[in-house]
Amino acid sequence: MTRRQLLVTAAPAVAAVPLAKLALSGTSEAAPPPGHAGHAGMAMDAPGHAAMVGHEAPAPGGPHELDGLLHPPNPLPHKPGRVREYSLTAVDRQIEVAKGVFYSAWAYNGTVPGPVIRATEDDLLRVTFTNGGSHPHTIHFHGIHPANMDGVFEIVSPGETFTYEFPARPYGMQLYHCHSTPLKKHIAKGLYGAFIIDPPNPRPPAQELVMVLNGFDTDGDGENNFYAVNGPAFYYAKYPIRVRRSQTVRIYLANLTEFDLVNSFHLHGDFFRYYPTGSSDHFEYTDTVMLCQGQRGIIEIDFTNTGRFMFHAHQSEFTELGWMGFFEVVD
Amino acid sequence: MASTAAGRLGPGAWRLWALLPLLLLVGIVSLFASSGASLVDLVGRAPPPTDEFDIRRVEFKPGEIRIRVTNPQRPKLTIATVMVDDAIVPFRLDGPGTLGRLRSSTIVVPFQWVEDDPYTIGVTSSSGIETTFDVPAAVETRGPSPRGFLGYALIGFLVGVVPVALGLGWLPSLRRADARWVAAFMAMTAGLLSFLALDALAEALGLQARLPSGFQGPGLILLGVSASYLGLTFVSQRFSATGRRERSAPLEGAALATLVAIGIGLHNLGEGLAIGSSIALGELALGTFLIVGFMIHNITEGLGIAAPIARGERISLTRLVALALIAGAPAIAGAWIGGFLTSDLLGVFFFALAVGAAMQVVVEVVRYVARRAPGGLRSGPVIGGYLAGIAIMYATGLLVA
Numbered sequence: 001m002t003r004r005q006l007l008v009t010a011a012p013a014v015a016a017v018p019l020a021k022l023a024l025s026g027t028s029e030a031a032p033p034p035g036h037a038g039h040a041g042m043a044m045d046a047p048g049h050a051a052m053v054g055h056e057a058p059a060p061g062g063p064h065e066l067d068g069l070l071h072p073p074n075p076l077p078h079k080p081g082r083v084r085e086y087s088l089t090a091v092d093r094q095i096e097v098a099k100g101v102f103y104s105a106w107a108y109n110g111t112v113p114g115p116v117i118r119a120t121e122d123d124l125l126r127v128t129f130t131n132g133g134s135h136p137h138t139i140h141f142h143g144i145h146p147a148n149m150d151g152v153f154e155i156v157s158p159g160e161t162f163t164y165e166f167p168a169r170p171y172g173m174q175l176y177h178c179h180s181t182p183l184k185k186h187i188a189k190g191l192y193g194a195f196i197i198d199p200p201n202p203r204p205p206a207q208e209l210v211m212v213l214n215g216f217d218t219d220g221d222g223e224n225n226f227y228a229v230n231g232p233a234f235y236y237a238k239y240p241i242r243v244r245r246s247q248t249v250r251i252y253l254a255n256l257t258e259f260d261l262v263n264s265f266h267l268h269g270d271f272f273r274y275y276p277t278g279s280s281d282h283f284e285y286t287d288t289v290m291l292c293q294g295q296r297g298i299i300e301i302d303f304t305n306t307g308r309f310m311f312h313a314h315q316s317e318f319t320e321l322g323w324m325g326f327f328e329v330v331d
Numbered sequence: 332m333a334s335t336a337a338g339r340l341g342p343g344a345w346r347l348w349a350l351l352p353l354l355l356l357v358g359i360v361s362l363f364a365s366s367g368a369s370l371v372d373l374v375g376r377a378p379p380p381t382d383e384f385d386i387r388r389v390e391f392k393p394g395e396i397r398i399r400v401t402n403p404q405r406p407k408l409t410i411a412t413v414m415v416d417d418a419i420v421p422f423r424l425d426g427p428g429t430l431g432r433l434r435s436s437t438i439v440v441p442f443q444w445v446e447d448d449p450y451t452i453g454v455t456s457s458s459g460i461e462t463t464f465d466v467p468a469a470v471e472t473r474g475p476s477p478r479g480f481l482g483y484a485l486i487g488f489l490v491g492v493v494p495v496a497l498g499l500g501w502l503p504s505l506r507r508a509d510a511r512w513v514a515a516f517m518a519m520t521a522g523l524l525s526f527l528a529l530d531a532l533a534e535a536l537g538l539q540a541r542l543p544s545g546f547q548g549p550g551l552i553l554l555g556v557s558a559s560y561l562g563l564t565f566v567s568q569r570f571s572a573t574g575r576r577e578r579s580a581p582l583e584g585a586a587l588a589t590l591v592a593i594g595i596g597l598h599n600l601g602e603g604l605a606i607g608s609s610i611a612l613g614e615l616a617l618g619t620f621l622i623v624g625f626m627i628h629n630i631t632e633g634l635g636i637a638a639p640i641a642r643g644e645r646i647s648l649t650r651l652v653a654l655a656l657i658a659g660a661p662a663i664a665g666a667w668i669g670g671f672l673t674s675d676l677l678g679v680f681f682f683a684l685a686v687g688a689a690m691q692v693v694v695e696v697v698r699y700v701a702r703r704a705p706g707g708l709r710s711g712p713v714i715g716g717y718l719a720g721i722a723i724m725y726a727t728g729l730l731v732a
Binding site: 052056058097098099100101102103216218219225226233234316317320321322 | 409410411412414417418419421455456457458459460461
């Protein structure tokens with residue numbers, strides 16, 4: 001272990017005590033109810049960034065700005081052959097990826113990640129794609145579809161339109177992204193999003209959330225400067241996600257982080273069921289999952305306690321570069 | 332036509348006419364600027380700015396890190412996020428968040444740092460470019476305090492005044508020495524000053540390379556060298572003029588010793604500055620060994636001042652003390668400046684001043700030796716003395732390198 005590595009491991013421990021105090025003092029506008037068991041565990045699990053909560057968190061944007069990406073459209077009952085239409089336009093746009101840091105992104109419908117696409121298995125999906133950007137783009141969906149709908153050979157030049165049409169299957173958590181070359185550039189710039197296919201037998205009702213893990217290489221050196229979920233760094237640390245304890249929380253999770261081999265999701269203070277790709281009933285009962293790029297799954301949490309619980313990548317570096325947030329669990 | 336007009340306006344009118352090119356320049360510049368600099372579009376597109384900060388100084392205080400940043404480029408630069416070891420940290424600003432060209436601000440990061448550990452500090456601009464600064468080992472930076480003031484003064488006194496004063500102690504033996512020996516010591520003075528000139532030039536060049544290009548380091552060095560060289564030339568002319576000698580005669584005696592002391596003093600100013608800032612930034616472990624090294628290194632400087640006054644009338648003790656202070660005390664001032672301000676810009680300028688001063692004094696000493704030494708410049712003692720001067724500085728320099 002080098003001196004530097006030693007430091008990296010030692011620094012959070014040193015910072016733990018004062019930061020734990022800060023976390024307990026409750027700086028967010030949504031103050032947690034007193035007397036719950038969550039806080040002490042949280043501060044011990046995640047020293048070093050516990051202070052980054054509420055207004056202390058250096059996140060851009062206002063409250064509810066990411067609601068469109070966080071909350072998926074409602075599921076529809078199984079009805080084979082029904083047409084589900086979406087239209088996506090790729091645009092060049094400057095987005096604020098961390099507080100005060102602006103990045104020239106390529107974005108489907110102007111957001112990174114792009115809009116959530118949802119269909120029920122056997123729906124006929126029709127996605128009209130317009131390239132409003134300055135480079136050739138495509139949409140490559142994960143799932144089962146004909147070769148000419150794969151978004152690899154049908155390059156859509158700037159100003160052109162292409163319609164992807166295929167039956168939605170198989171059910172599970174899927175994703176989509178641009179497949180133009182250079183691939184790394186087109187994904188790093190922000191052309192990706194979540195694609196949910198609901199099973200014929202509907203999943204039980206739940207508080208549904210979408211989380212797309214991503215990163216931003218703002219200085220172009222082939223390494224991410226910021227990490228996030230659904231876009232801006234530290235957004236859900238500044239605006240904790242409010243959920244009810246009485247109902248299951250279902251998270252459609254996908255990793256679209258470029259440059260890094262893996263990303264991960266870790267929940268504090270509780271366990272969850274993790275369904276890889278959401279394609280079967282098999283699950284793992286855990287509090288940490290690891291995903292390579294393109295890997296995804298469904299998380300179901302039945303919160304035991306109320307209070308504020310942190311979630312973040314269990315790569316400390318990603319956590320401290322923006323991939324960190326809180327659930328505000330209420331009764 | 333102009334001359335007839337000027338003639339009509341009177342003899343002082345050439346000054347008014349001299350303004351004409353300036354007025355025309357202002358007019359053309361404003362025309363060009365108002366056209367939106369579309370000229371650039373004809374030949375291509377300007378590349379985007381690098382958007383890198385110049386991190387001038389990182390200070391470690393109990394529970395906080397202070398980062399001094401400057402905008403080295405023409406376009407404005409905004410501080411967006413701050414990282415310590417690749418982790419985004421909360422910070423507050425002591426100064427503006429958006430910096431104009433060459434403007435500075437201090438970023439204050441509350442942070443429980445670990446003594447002696449290395450840190451990487453990163454500052455990211457609003458365009459997402461991260462500038463990093465490596466700190467080899469975190470040590471607490473002490474602010475200006477009576478204790479620190481005294482400490483730096485003592486260091487400057489030990490490495491500057493003491494060795495010079497000790498070196499002057501060779502004066503009685505020099506007075507009894509043979510003329511050839513005195514010539515050898517004079518040549519040695521020239522040798523050690525040549526060494527100091529090159530040493531200061533290397534320091535100045537090294538420091539200027541760290542400056543943002545906007546500060547034009549090489550130009551600043553030339554300015555400093557010329558200013559001190561020509562300044563001392565002027566002073567030495569005045570010395571000869573008041574000394575009832577013909578103007579072209581070389582300086583000797585107390586006047587030459589004073590000149591040597593000024594040259595050495597300017598070098599010690601730079602040396603003190605370098606020592607002071609190194610201590611302040613935790614780059615230098617200032618042990619007893621290093622202090623002793625500097626004392627041995629600098630004792631020959633005293634000998635250099637003593638050599639010109641070895642012949643001729645006696646020098647009073649107060650005069651000797653004054654010479655020791657002229658040569659040694661600037662080390663104290665340098666240590667204060669370096670310890671509390673740490674400015675590479677000042678460092679470059681001071682070292683450049685030292686270069687010019689040392690060069691000028693070498694010229695004066697060589698002129699003296701050429702005229703006074705038995706056998707002139709080509710004699711064995713002179714050549715040997717000059718080489719010995721360089722060799723001694725090199726050898727004792729090993730103690731502080």
